[in-house]
Amino acid sequence: MPKNVIVAQSGGPSPVINSSLRGVIETCKMFPETFGTIYAAWHGIEGVLKEELLDLSAQDEDEIALLRYTPAAGSIGTCRYKLKKDQDEDFHRVIDVFKAHNVGYFFYNGGNDSMDTAHKVSKLAQEQGLDLVAVGVPKTIDNDVGDAEFKLIDHTPGYGSVAKYWMGIVQNANEENAGSCPADPVLVLQAMGRKIGYIPAAARLADPKREMPLQIYMSESKVSPDELCDNVNDQLKRDARCIIVVSEGFDVGGVGDVRDSFGHLHFGAAEVTVAQKVINLLNQRGLPVPGKARGQVSGTDQRSTCTYASVVDLDEAYKVGQKAALIAQSGENGWMATILREPGPIYNVRYDKTSLELVANSERTFPEAWLAPNKIDVTEEFVRYAKPLIGEDWASVPLIAGRQRFTRFKPIFADKKLPDYQLQALRK
Numbered sequence: 001m002p003k004n005v006i007v008a009q010s011g012g013p014s015p016v017i018n019s020s021l022r023g024v025i026e027t028c029k030m031f032p033e034t035f036g037t038i039y040a041a042w043h044g045i046e047g048v049l050k051e052e053l054l055d056l057s058a059q060d061e062d063e064i065a066l067l068r069y070t071p072a073a074g075s076i077g078t079c080r081y082k083l084k085k086d087q088d089e090d091f092h093r094v095i096d097v098f099k100a101h102n103v104g105y106f107f108y109n110g111g112n113d114s115m116d117t118a119h120k121v122s123k124l125a126q127e128q129g130l131d132l133v134a135v136g137v138p139k140t141i142d143n144d145v146g147d148a149e150f151k152l153i154d155h156t157p158g159y160g161s162v163a164k165y166w167m168g169i170v171q172n173a174n175e176e177n178a179g180s181c182p183a184d185p186v187l188v189l190q191a192m193g194r195k196i197g198y199i200p201a202a203a204r205l206a207d208p209k210r211e212m213p214l215q216i217y218m219s220e221s222k223v224s225p226d227e228l229c230d231n232v233n234d235q236l237k238r239d240a241r242c243i244i245v246v247s248e249g250f251d252v253g254g255v256g257d258v259r260d261s262f263g264h265l266h267f268g269a270a271e272v273t274v275a276q277k278v279i280n281l282l283n284q285r286g287l288p289v290p291g292k293a294r295g296q297v298s299g300t301d302q303r304s305t306c307t308y309a310s311v312v313d314l315d316e317a318y319k320v321g322q323k324a325a326l327i328a329q330s331g332e333n334g335w336m337a338t339i340l341r342e343p344g345p346i347y348n349v350r351y352d353k354t355s356l357e358l359v360a361n362s363e364r365t366f367p368e369a370w371l372a373p374n375k376i377d378v379t380e381e382f383v384r385y386a387k388p389l390i391g392e393d394w395a396s397v398p399l400i401a402g403r404q405r406f407t408r409f410k411p412i413f414a415d416k417k418l419p420d421y422q423l424q425a426l427r428k
Contacts, residue, residue: 002034003104003131007056008041008048010110010117011080012300013073014141014158015165015309016317017109018407021076022067023321024107024137025056031329035105039414044079045108045117048094049423053101053414063407068314069397070406072304081423083117090424094121095128100417105328109137109321111145111156115336116360122334135324136336136356139317141303143198144364146338152354152362154341157320160313160389162302163202166191166245167390169298170206170214173243181241181291186232186282188295190275192302194249195219197366198386199302201378203245205390208383213239215376217278219249220366223375228252228278229285231376236289244278252277273297306404312391316349323351347388 007024009017021040028035040054041047047054054076056064067075083090098106108118115136122134138145143159146152169189177187191200197218207214213235217223223231235242252274272280275295282293316339323337335353342348370382398405 002032002036004036004102005038005105005107006041006048006053006098006101006103007038007076007107008044008109009073009076009078009139010044010108010114011078011139012141012303013071013078014139014303015071015161015306016157016313017073017078017139018067018070018075019314019317020109020137020139020157020321020324022064023318024325025064025067027322027325027329028105029057034329036102037414039101039103040076042413043077044081045083045094046079046081046423047077048097049090049421051097051100051414051416051418051421054409055412055414056409058412059409063409066398066405066407068318069306069395069404071306071309072300075407075409081425082113083120084425085120087424091120091124093421095125095130096418098125098132099130101414104131104133106132106134107137107324107328108134109139111138111140111142112360112363115145115356119334119356119360122356133328133331133333134356135328135333136359137321137324138336138338138359141199142193142196144196145359146364147362148365148367150341152359153338154349155339155389157313157317157339158303159198160310160316160391161308162192162199163205163386164310164313164390165302165305165308166199166202167205168308170203170212170243170245174206174212174214177241177243183291184294185236185241185287185289185291186244186279186293187242188244188246188275188278188293190246190248190273190295190297192298193219193247196249196364197221197247197371200245200247201366201370201382202386204378204383205386208387210377213242215242215244216378217244217246217250217376218366218371219247219251220368220371221250221375225252225281229282232282233288236287240289246274246278248274250274252281306395306397309395310389310391311393311395312389314395319351323353327353
C-alpha cells in the first residue's frame with residue numbers, strides 16, 4: 001500500500017530551489033506503487049505543524065513543469081522556524097500530522113539546520129513506531145553545507161546561480177564605473193555572505209584575467225579599515241578608479257558611521273550597511289583623485305532573479321531532487337542526496353548520498369588556500385572550482401505578454417484531521 005509524501009523547504013530560497021522540488025515530484029510520480037499523494041508543507045515545517053498541506057498531486061502538469069523557471073519560494077513557501085531539541089511538543093506534533101495523513105516519506109530541502117531537523121524527525125518517528133523515510137535535499141546559496149574537503153558534497157544547488165548573478169553584476173558595474181569614474185571613481189557593491197565568502201568570491205568570475213580594478217573583501221579577509229583605505233587609494237593612483245565587492249559579513253567596525261546632531265545614524269536606518277560604512281570611511285578619509293565613492297546593495301534579488309539562473313545549476317538541482325526520490329523509493333532512511341565532482345579536467349558530477357547526521361554536524365568554510373596572499377582576491381584554484389557552475393548559456397524564461405510566467409498552484413489543501421496547533425516557540 002503506497003504511503004503519502006510531504007516535501008518541505010526551509011531557510012532562504014534560491015533561483016533553483018523549485019527545480020529540486022520538481023525533481024522530487026516528477027520522480028515520485030514515476031513510482032505510484034511506492035508513493036501515494038504528494039503534499040507540500042505550506043511554508044516549510046510550519047506547514048506541517050499547522051497541518052497546512054498543499055496537494056501537489058492535484059496540480060496541473062504544466063504548473064509542475066514551470067517550476068524549472070520559477071525562482072525563490074513562492075510556489076510552496078519556506079520558513080525560518082527551527083525545531084530545537086527542547087521543543088518536544090513540536091516534534092510530536094509533526095509525527096501526529098504524519099500519522100493522520102498516512103505519510104511515509106518526508107523530503108526536506110534546506111541547509112545544515114534542515115538536515116538536522118530531518119534527522120531528528122526520522123529518529124523520533126522510529127521511536128514512535130511510524131515507518132517513515134526521511135531524505136534531505138541540499139540547498140543554500142552560501143555553499144556552506146558539507147565539509148571543507150568537499151567529500152560530503154561538492155557544491156550546493158543555488159550557489160552556481162548566485163555566482164552567475166555576481167559575475168553579471170560586476171561586469172555591468174565595471175561598464176558603469178569606467179564611464180562615470182571622473183565623478184564617481186569608487187563603486188562599492190555589497191554581496192550576501194555573513195560568515196563565508198563564496199558569494200563575494202564569485203565576483204572574480206567577471207574578470208578572470210584581472211583586467212578590472214577589482215578588490216574583493218570577504219568576511220575571511222581580516223583586512224583592517226586602514227588597510228582597506230590604503231588598498232583603494234593605491235588602486236586609484238594606478239587606475240583612477242576602483243570597484244569594491246564587500247561581503248555583508250566583512251568587519252568594518254564602527255568606522256564610517258555618519259550621525260546627525262542627535263547622535264542618530266545619518267541614513268535614518270537602525271543599521272548602516274557594510275557597503276555604506278565603507279563608502280563613508282573612504283569619503284571621510286579622502287580620495288587621491290577627484291570625486292566620491294558610491295555604492296549599491298544587492299538584497300534578496302541575489303537569490304530570486306530567475307534570469308541569472310545557471311542552466312548547470314537548474315539541471316543539477318533537478319537531478320539532486322530526483323536522486324532524493326530514488327533514495328526514498330529504495331526504502332533507505334536518514335540520507336541526504338548529494339553532488340560529487342568527478343576527478344579530471346572536464347567538469348562532470350555524479351549523484352550519491354551522505355548521512356543526514358553527518359551533514360547536520362558539519363559546516364563548510366571557505367578554504368584558506370583559495371584566498372589570495374593580498375587578502376583581497378581569490379586564487380586560480382577557486383576560479384577553476386566555480387567557473388563550471390555558472391554554465392555557458394542564459395536560462396530560458398517563458399513570457400506571456402512580456403511578463404515572466406511562474407508556477408501558480410491551485411490552493412487545494414488536504415482536509416485537516418487534527419485540532420489547531422500553536423507553534424511551541426511562538427507561545428507567550
